Amino acid sequence: MPSTVTAGSAERVPRVNSLSANDLWLEVFGAFNFLCLTGDIALAHSENHFRARAEYVPLWFSLIAAVLLIGALIARLRSNRLGLWNYLGRLVGWASILVGTAGVVYHLDSQFFYERTLKSLTYAAPFSAPAAYIGLGCLILMNRMVSPRSREWSQWVLFFTLGGFAGNFVLSLTDHAVNGFFHWTEWIPVASSAVAVGFLLVLLFLDAEAGFLWWCAGVLLLQMCVGVAGFALHLWADFHGPAANLFANVISGAPPFAPLLFPNLAILGFIGIVAMARDAS
Amino acid sequence: MSFRSVFIAIVIAFGLVLGAFLVHRARPSVDTEQPNADFVRATGKCAECHSRQQYSVVHEYEMSKHAAKGVSCLECHQPAASQEKKEHNGFVISAQMTSGNCKACHEQIYQEFTRSRHAAASWAAVMGEKGLTPEQIAFGEEYNPGYVKRPANALAKLEGASSITSGCVQCHAVGKPNADGTVGNCTVCHMRHTSSVAIARMPQTCGQCHMGPDHSQIEIYEESRHGILFSAQEKLIHLDADPKSLTTRDMFVPTCATCHMSGINGTKLTHNPGERLSYYLADAISKQRPNYLAAQTNMKQICNQCHTKSLIDRVYTQAEAVLVTTNGKVQKAQDLVAGLRKDGVLGPQPFQKPIDFLLFDLWHYDGRTSKHGAFMGGADFVQWHGNYELLKKHTQLEAMAEELRAKHGHSR
Numbered sequence: 001m002p003s004t005v006t007a008g009s010a011e012r013v014p015r016v017n018s019l020s021a022n023d024l025w026l027e028v029f030g031a032f033n034f035l036c037l038t039g040d041i042a043l044a045h046s047e048n049h050f051r052a053r054a055e056y057v058p059l060w061f062s063l064i065a066a067v068l069l070i071g072a073l074i075a076r077l078r079s080n081r082l083g084l085w086n087y088l089g090r091l092v093g094w095a096s097i098l099v100g101t102a103g104v105v106y107h108l109d110s111q112f113f114y115e116r117t118l119k120s121l122t123y124a125a126p127f128s129a130p131a132a133y134i135g136l137g138c139l140i141l142m143n144r145m146v147s148p149r150s151r152e153w154s155q156w157v158l159f160f161t162l163g164g165f166a167g168n169f170v171l172s173l174t175d176h177a178v179n180g181f182f183h184w185t186e187w188i189p190v191a192s193s194a195v196a197v198g199f200l201l202v203l204l205f206l207d208a209e210a211g212f213l214w215w216c217a218g219v220l221l222l223q224m225c226v227g228v229a230g231f232a233l234h235l236w237a238d239f240h241g242p243a244a245n246l247f248a249n250v251i252s253g254a255p256p257f258a259p260l261l262f263p264n265l266a267i268l269g270f271i272g273i274v275a276m277a278r279d280a281s
Numbered sequence: 282m283s284f285r286s287v288f289i290a291i292v293i294a295f296g297l298v299l300g301a302f303l304v305h306r307a308r309p310s311v312d313t314e315q316p317n318a319d320f321v322r323a324t325g326k327c328a329e330c331h332s333r334q335q336y337s338v339v340h341e342y343e344m345s346k347h348a349a350k351g352v353s354c355l356e357c358h359q360p361a362a363s364q365e366k367k368e369h370n371g372f373v374i375s376a377q378m379t380s381g382n383c384k385a386c387h388e389q390i391y392q393e394f395t396r397s398r399h400a401a402a403s404w405a406a407v408m409g410e411k412g413l414t415p416e417q418i419a420f421g422e423e424y425n426p427g428y429v430k431r432p433a434n435a436l437a438k439l440e441g442a443s444s445i446t447s448g449c450v451q452c453h454a455v456g457k458p459n460a461d462g463t464v465g466n467c468t469v470c471h472m473r474h475t476s477s478v479a480i481a482r483m484p485q486t487c488g489q490c491h492m493g494p495d496h497s498q499i500e501i502y503e504e505s506r507h508g509i510l511f512s513a514q515e516k517l518i519h520l521d522a523d524p525k526s527l528t529t530r531d532m533f534v535p536t537c538a539t540c541h542m543s544g545i546n547g548t549k550l551t552h553n554p555g556e557r558l559s560y561y562l563a564d565a566i567s568k569q570r571p572n573y574l575a576a577q578t579n580m581k582q583i584c585n586q587c588h589t590k591s592l593i594d595r596v597y598t599q600a601e602a603v604l605v606t607t608n609g610k611v612q613k614a615q616d617l618v619a620g621l622r623k624d625g626v627l628g629p630q631p632f633q634k635p636i637d638f639l640l641f642d643l644w645h646y647d648g649r650t651s652k653h654g655a656f657m658g659g660a661d662f663v664q665w666h667g668n669y670e671l672l673k674k675h676t677q678l679e680a681m682a683e684e685l686r687a688k689h690g691h692s693r
Binding site for chain 1: 297
């Protein structure tokens with residue numbers, strides 16, 4: 001298997017052992033995330049009834065991106081068509097960066113461009129949410145540019161995990177600031193993502209000992225627990241919301257799937273940690 | 282051991298959380314110190330959507346005293362007692378806003394308002410008892426006897442439903458009974474999202490309804506010295522001064538509200554203009570109100586903030602003289618038409634013949650104008666728009682009456 005591949009390459013590669021191929025797990029992760037984003041966008045943009053036509057772009061893009069990535073993965077696994085896998089991935093990656101960047105700008109164009117205050121940033125559409133597309137796009141591109149057997153690959157995966165938790169820190173901070181952190185439990189995801197950011201920063205940028213990987217794994221496990229607990233708490237709040245039906249409460253109330261970003265990122269982190277541990281051994 | 286790495290990681294995490302906590306603490310307390318999370322969300326979430334959908338609504342609110350004091354959208358829009366609830370994008374709000382929503386914080390003002398003729402009496406003047414509960418009728422009658430328990434306006438009925446809806450009710454709904462058991466709507470004078478004292482003090486606000494030939498108070502005011510001074514010096518007076526500490530230094534030129542409602546230089550503020558009105562000037566034959574003496578004393582106290590007692594007494598003496606003579610002229614005209622009805626020249630139903638309308642115009646336009654002009658310093662309205670018209674129409678009435686009697690073979 002080549003360490004790097006170039007765009008448009010039609011080279012056929014030998015079948016890979018998918019259980020041990022980190023880059024393939026990363027592809028599955030990417031495709032799954034685009035699928036999840038399809039549902040997430042459908043719910044999030046339902047809050048304002050898809051007022052602007054542009055709000056449909058991420059919805060359709062997520063679905064198409066997921067289908068393309070799955071198609072590319074199948075093409076690679078079944079027919080060893082590395083070139084097609086590479087081409088489609090790069091297409092999805094760059095398009096995702098474009099969609100994400102446009103999304104950040106669009107989200108800021110609520111109150112923030114008229115009133116550049118923390119308050120308008122807090123109550124505006126979650127400006128950092130579309131950055132998920134940028135992260136996913138970069139992840140897909142990185143998977144085609146860096147050899148999955150290299151230490152650099154695992155570092156990049158952990159870097160994106162770090163970026164994700166940094167985004168989670170901002171999102172959970174601004175989202176719960178909307179409620180004024182009325183319940184103390186709303187500080188948990190802020191603190192939890194801050195811990196993840198701290199550990200991943202050290203892992204990536206300081207010369208951490210091998211044993212520190214276990215600490216990081218523990219921290220990622222904690223993130224999974226926080227995410228599941230958040231999902232339950234958000235759902236509980238929605239069941240007790242003011243609307244007559246649960247769907248309306250989900251649309252306007254606490255987003256139940258948002259906390260699942262924590263376990264999602266933890267999985268990404270585990271992929272990176274496993275790869276890094278393998279390199280170390 | 283990974284102590285060093287773990288320690289650094291925890292320090293970074295702690296720094297991030299501390300930073301987040303400090304930023305949150307720096308938020309204005311009016312945003313965060315609310316009774317529940319919905320109220321916190323309402324301090325910004327409502328505006329986020331509505332500033333795009335109805336910009337002016339949010340902008341008007343932002344300019345209001347309510348906004349300055351941290352009263353959020355939800356505090357006014359939350360369902361008051363007995364109000365129908367509505368789910369709205371994660372919030373529970375009132376399906377219909379009424380004075381009941383304002384009452385939650387401004388109970389005293391609401392109580393004064395319900396005792397005024399702006400309340401049930403205003404509604405009943407057009408619609409009669411329709412929509413008012415027996416309790417509301419009894420309450421209204423206690424403070425405005427004879428003006429709430431009454432039939433619907435005969436002329437309005439003849440003009441039809443659309444005229445009532447788009448015409449009469451637009452003003453008289455200031456005292457409309459609400460489904461939640463309250464009466465009226467404060468926003469008629471204070472405007473909806475501005476909730477403004479300054480706007481309520483503007484003569485134009487009262488002039489929304491108190492205008493035209495049947496109640497030409499705004500035209501009289503504009504002709505009066507008060508109105509001229511206001512036009513010239515509007516920018517110099519403090520229309521937005523705090524009602525609790527309003528002085529003649531703020532409002533050295535009076536508007537309608539200054540004389541009829543404001544507490545100026547320590548005098549009592551009221552939302553019942555009747556506390557300062559000594560006569561039922563809108564009636565065909567004006568009688569003294571039950572609180573005649575107290576009301577006149579109250580109003581004279583207000584006049585006295587700018588004028589000497591001798592001037593005030595002279596104005597009242599002259600105005601009461603106009604009132605007495607106007608009453609006499611209207612009574613004479615009414616007697617003339619009543620005679621026709623008694624003799625069978627006219628049928629029992631009102632507004633069937635031109636003479637009915639002439640009589641109605643005589644008291645409803647000219648009689649009222651004459652009296653209002655006299656009390657409000659509108660000389661032209663006392664004379665040309667009032668007494669001249671009374672004289673002219675009385676002559677026309679006599680000619681019509683004679684003609685009608687002749688037609689019916691009852692010539693005198």
